[in-house]
Amino acid sequence: MTLKVEQLHVQHGAITAIEDLTFTINEGELVTIIGSNGAGKTTLLRALSGLLPVSAGSASWKGESILGKRPEDLVRRGIVHVSEGKAVIPELTVAENLELGGIWRKDKSDVAAATAEVLELFPRLGERLKQGADTLSGGERQMLAIGRSIIARPQLLLLDEPSLGLAPLIIEQIFAAIDALRHRLGLTVVLVEQNAMSALSIADRGIIINLGRVVGSGSAQALLNDPALRSAYLGY
């Protein structure tokens, strides 16, 4: 196993956002975290990427603790978080947003190779390199956010609601791209989504959380076929 989270506890002031959360994710797996609004999904990713302090518990990546580290240090260890809300910098151009993904890397030839791979996967970004990111559509911004994360050459990708606010056709494209990337690069992916159907369609496993606790888990196919879970989280 590569990502191991044990009895994680995160407080937002007086509110307990995550309580005794325990799960493991194996290398190369794509696991989706499903849950309703306020379940603690985004908090979990923010805690794992160093944006939020953790009050108790442990989390390790390939045997080394990742808690208490700064996000910029975790990026250098291959843990890259794409936060929710089409996380691009609108004031920069598309090319500059992509460049930012490899800004800390010394291997410039591999940064160039990674950028070329991103532009091959998302050709629309290539057509808009000199444009401001603020001129992109919602789908293009999400492609840019994912593209920037890939240029960092992640091993563990934490994706927060990549489908948020996007049209169904664009969601399909984004999820297809995540699936392709994950297989091509051998990524381990933690995908937080409210759009559980789409997420489970590309995931190996799903973990269901509610009020900061794990309330269910299983293979993606088993979760899709579970009538109780379908009714509670998939809406049909």
Add this chain to the structure above:
Amino acid sequence: MQIFINTILVGLSSGAIYSLMSLALVLVWRSTRVVNFAAAGQAILSTYIGYEAMSSMHNYWLSLPVAILAGAGISALVEALVMRPLAKRSKGTPVEAIAPVIATLGVLGGIRSLAGLIWGNNFIQYTSPLSSKGYTIGQTTIPFSPQNAAIVIGAVVVMAMFAAIFKFTRLGLALRAASFQPEISRLAGVRVDRIRTIGWAFAGAAGAVAGALVTPTSYLSPNSLDLLLVSGFVAAVIGGLESLIGAVVGGVVLGLGFAFILQYIGTSVTFSAAFIILVIVLLIRPQGIFGRRSGREA
């Protein structure tokens, strides 16, 4: 015609002075989204240090890099010891937006008091070897001196250097990214705290250039750059607050505006003229001359 040309020359030289302070303000704004009213205090302190260096080395040109390094160091310290902890502690509170601005006013007052304690409130001469007497063309002496020329060159060099850093280097990209979206920048691997300190150091260096070049045209005292701060702020807003070229153009627009008002209207409206020019520019172009409008909402 001669009066008109002289007015333009006066406007250009005073505009270059405003541009230098405006550049210091824009550099901090671009790095941390804070209007740094302490810029005048930092520039005063670095100018006093330059003055001390000149007193011991008896060379203005050698004192200049000392003042610039001191300005960069002072500004970096203000960021690391005051602004950064304050930003962290005020995050998520109702005073998050206003606390840094108030803090810069506090730092300004503190530095002024410190300068007064160390050097007293007397007017000190910090002289440069360049003449402040206007060039003579034929029989006419124009209101533009070698010292004015140094100020114009200083403003252009500082602008060009920092514009190149921001536009063409990875450090510049990190500075811009960290100022716009610190969280996304962190998640992309940018060491935001360090980058912000560097941004403040750059601004402190620009302010030190302003102090060291401008002071020989007048005198040095703990409050001697206060009016320059107001003009620099107005120039920065006219230029769009975001753009280094805008900072210089804003300074020149303000300088020319002042010069023509002084020449053709009178001295009674001088101070209010800065704000009248500001309001006129903002009414015509709310984002400032070089500011950009926000893009598509998607």
